[in-house]
Structure formats: structure tokens, C-alpha cells
Amino acid sequence: MDDAAYVVAFAKAAVAAGAVALRIESVAYLRAVRPAVAVPIVGIVKRDLDDSPVRITPFLGDVDALAEAGADIIAFDATDRTRPASVEALAQAVRGHGKLSMADCSTIEDARRAHALGIDYLGSTLSGYTGGPEPTEPDLALVAAMRELTPNVIAEGRIRVPEQARAAAAAGAHAVVVGSAITRTEHATAWFDEAVREGFACAPGASILALDIGGTKIAVAQVEGGTIRREAIVATRPADGPDAWIAAAQSAIADWSLSFSGIGIAATGVLSSEGWYALNPETLPIPNNYPLVERVTEIFGAPAIAVNDAQAAAWGEFIRGGxxxxxxxxxxxxxxxxxxxxxxxxxxxxxxxxxxxxxxxxxxxxxxxxxxxxxxxxxxxxxxxxxxxxxxxxxxxxxxxxxxxxxxxxxxxxxxxxxxxxxxxxxxxxxxxxxxxxxxxxxxxxxxxxxxxxxxxxxxxxxxxKLGAKAGLVGVADVAARRLADRKTA
Structure with missing residues (x-):
């Protein structure tokens, strides 16, 4: 979609559907879109610089080019970081062309500095993008805080569904920018794909047999949609070895009379394509590169996957621990x-x-x-x-x-x-x-x-x-269900 013809088509479609303005990246695309629409355009230029983390309209020359191409509003990075041109100089350059300015901010401190410089619009564009883990939700708290400074607040960043846009407006935004959810079809498709796979994992009747193999016992459970339906415990005597442990687990559920769509194994030690082995044999002595997945698949008659038990518990806490x-x-x-x-x-x-x-x-x-x-x-x-x-x-x-x-x-x-x-x-x-x-x-x-x-x-x-000893069972069942869903849709 990274072509002028597609960008113009997206722009015209957005306006036809009710968009009251457009935010267009690059001088070339701005020139292409300008004659095709009558609504205001926020223009930006994105660059990847070696000596500065600033990407959005970093140079005074970018302001000149955007103004010449027909932008009504020129947006630029207003964060407090090393940069080629100061925020004040960029704001002055925009005013010199008789255009309106927009400060792309990451924090309320950025917004206060920009407002003091007389910048026309404050945007939440860069919240979550200037260091640390990237959030997944819009920063509505920043929008509300900006609204205390000026009514000219533009909410932008991670607004993916109409409910989030509505919430941004309710938080005090004068306007709401929606980007990837409309123009990045690969992103939108991936969001739906992930949701559908999660649905497969929680579908009614999608029973997973979960095995949690620890240093003293094996917990065996039937898990459906993150809920443990039944469970059995089998002791793991180190001297018996993994063949005996798996056989004992099978015997423990012999009267369950259930069919499983797959098996998830959480086990202490390291699981790799070569097999299963112990990092610390004192916890549980395992023959080097024991073919755990193959043996479990053979004995239980269903496809199996395996992950480390603590990693499975981490995933269980992540998806079900709240x-x-x-x-x-x-x-x-x-x-x-x-x-x-x-x-x-x-x-x-x-x-x-x-x-x-x-x-x-x-x-x-x-x-x-x-x-x-x-x-x-x-x-x-x-x-x-x-x-x-x-x-x-x-x-x-x-x-x-x-x-x-x-x-x-x-x-x-x-x-x-x-x-x-x-x-x-x-x-x-x-x-x-x-x-x-x-x-x-x-x-x-x-x-x-x-x-x-x-x-x-x-x-x-x-x-x-939150899940206690159940975390590994819940986590590995979910991992197994997702991977089985991947195979189903591959």
C-alpha cells in the first residue's frame, strides 16, 4: 500500500466516510492527496536519523517542503530529546509560512513546553514511543491532562477500535487520529488473526490434556478454555525414569474416557528440538535429550507440545492471573x-x-x-x-x-x-x-x-x-491450544 495511488484512495475513502481532516506522511504523498480532497491536511515527514531519536519532521527544511506541498497544519516531534532543530525554531518556521502547528508529545511536560511556545495543537502521538515497553492502549490520561491546558487537543496513538476513539473524545480530545487501524491492513489483519486463534484455543469442547512434570510429582489435568475440569497427581520417583513417569500418568487418567485435541507438557529443564534435558540434575535426573514429545504423543495418541514448566506458569499467570x-x-x-x-x-x-x-x-x-x-x-x-x-x-x-x-x-x-x-x-x-x-x-x-x-x-x-500450582497446567494448555490452532489454519 506504500504508493501514492493507494494513499490517495485511502484519503478519498476516509473523507467519503466522514473524516474531517487527514494526517499525511511525506511531501510526495501530500502533493498527491492535496488536489484530491478539500479537507484540512496535517502534514509530517518521517526520517530515521543516526544522531537523533526524533523521527517526525525533524528539520526546518521539512517544514518548508510541507508548507509548499499544501499542508494546512504541520506536525513535528515536540519531545525533550537530542534533535537537529529546536521545538521553538520549528514552531516559528510553521508560523512563518502562515500555517497552524501541531506538537507531537510524549508526556504532559512536553505539552506544557509546547503550549508555552504558542503551538496551536497538542497531540498525544508519541506517548509510549520514547523509551521503555510500548503500551497497547491509548494514553487517555495524557489527553485529559492536555485538555486542562487547551481545548485544541488531538488524540493519537494505538486507537484501534471505535470504542477507543469514543473514549478519547470523552476524555477531552478536540479531534481523534486513527492510523494503522485504517491504512495498515497487515496490522489490522494480524489483530483479527490473533483474536481468532485465541477463540480456537477457548472453543467449547477443545479439551487439552496438560501434564506438569516436576521434581516430585506430575500433575495431569483436563483443561478447557482455561478451566481445569479434572486433575490427578502422580509421584515422580527419580530412579524410575521418564518412561515410567509417563506410563504412570497415563494409568492415572485411564478411566476419564475423554478424547483430547492435543497435549501440553510443562516440564522442568530445557525442551528443544533435540529433546529434553536437565539444567540442574539435582532437581530431576533426565536422560540427555530424552524424546519427551515423541513418547507422550505415542503413548497418549494425540499431538503434543512441550515448554519449560516455569515458562508455562509465566504464561498461565499472564493470560489468567489478571x-x-x-x-x-x-x-x-x-x-x-x-x-x-x-x-x-x-x-x-x-x-x-x-x-x-x-x-x-x-x-x-x-x-x-x-x-x-x-x-x-x-x-x-x-x-x-x-x-x-x-x-x-x-x-x-x-x-x-x-x-x-x-x-x-x-x-x-x-x-x-x-x-x-x-x-x-x-x-x-x-x-x-x-x-x-x-x-x-x-x-x-x-x-x-x-x-x-x-x-x-x-x-x-x-x-x-494468583493461580498457585495450577499456573503451569493452565499456561501449557493454552500454549498447546494456540499451536494446534496454528496448525489448523496453516
């Missing part, structure tokens, strides 16, 4: 430490999220989970002369026993450091903590206390997991 946002890190702190990462609504797989195996001088060069997890807590108690497991240590710590409080405090401090590092590296909307240690009474409060002195801008948003 945490909000598009970026999430999940930590399960239990016998060991597992993790999962969701970025821009996509689950990262492979080795991502293996936070328990991070190494560094702070923990003597060994894996972090060896200085934090339930196994370490019990070992520290034994070293201090007390025969109790991690649950026993927490019970004594809650009762104010000094040696137990010291062990729990050390674990919480190290988890706090990990959360701070995760925030600095990934800047997620939430860090979700699960697992028997992570959700033990008082543990998250201790973690937060260790972060209390942080600058608020660096503070991670640490929240407890």
Missing part, C-alpha cells in the same frame, strides 16, 4: 528457582528465565538457587544444628526464632537483589512470585523491605502469583 500489562516476569521459588518471561505479549522460550542458575561473586560463583531455595534453607538449618525442612524453618521464623529468621532474611535479601536486577534488565510491568518459598507467609514482605530504599523509578512491582 495482572495487566504486556510484560511480565515470573519467578517460582521452591525446591529450586525457575522463571519465565513474557515480552510484548509473547512468551520467551529456550533458556530464558533460568534465573536460578545465575552465578556471581555474591553467591560464591555457584548457582543462585543454591543460596536461596528450599533445599538451601533446609541445608542451612541442618548446618546450624536443627533438623527441619524449609516449611519448619519458616514456622520458626514466624515465631521469632532468631536462627530461622536469619536464614529466611538471607534468602529474601538475595531474591530482592534478583528482582532489582530483573527490573533493570527487562523493566517488566510486574514480577510475579510463586512457589512454596515465594508464597510462604511473610516472605514477599521481607523481599519488598529490602527494596524500600530504591528510587521509585527503579522499584519493581512485585506481586504474588
Amino acid at each position: 495482572h495487566g500489562g504486556k510484560n511480565l516476569v515470573f519467578l517460582t521459588i521452591s525446591t529450586g528457582i525457575g522463571g519465565g518471561i513474557v515480552v510484548n505479549g509473547q512468551l520467551l522460550e529456550g533458556l530464558s528465565g533460568s534465573f536460578g542458575l545465575l552465578r556471581g561473586p555474591a553467591n560464591g560463583g555457584g548457582p543462585l538457587e543454591g543460596e536461596v531455595s528450599g533445599r538451601w534453607i533446609a541445608a542451612e538449618a541442618a548446618r546450624a544444628g536443627h533438623d527441619c525442612d524449609a516449611a519448619g524453618v519458616f514456622k520458626r521464623a514466624s515465631a521469632g526464632v532468631a536462627w530461622a529468621e536469619g536464614i529466611v532474611a538471607q534468602s529474601a535479601a538475595r531474591v530482592a537483589t534478583l528482582c532489582r536486577d530483573i527490573q533493570m534488565m527487562l523493566d517488566p510491568d510486574h514480577i510475579v512470585i510463586g512457589g512454596g518459598i515465594g508464597l510462604a507467609s511473610g516472605f514477599l514482605d521481607r523481599v519488598r523491605e529490602n527494596l524500600a530504599a530504591l528510587d521509585p523509578r527503579l522499584m519493581p512491582n512485585i506481586v504474588p502469583a
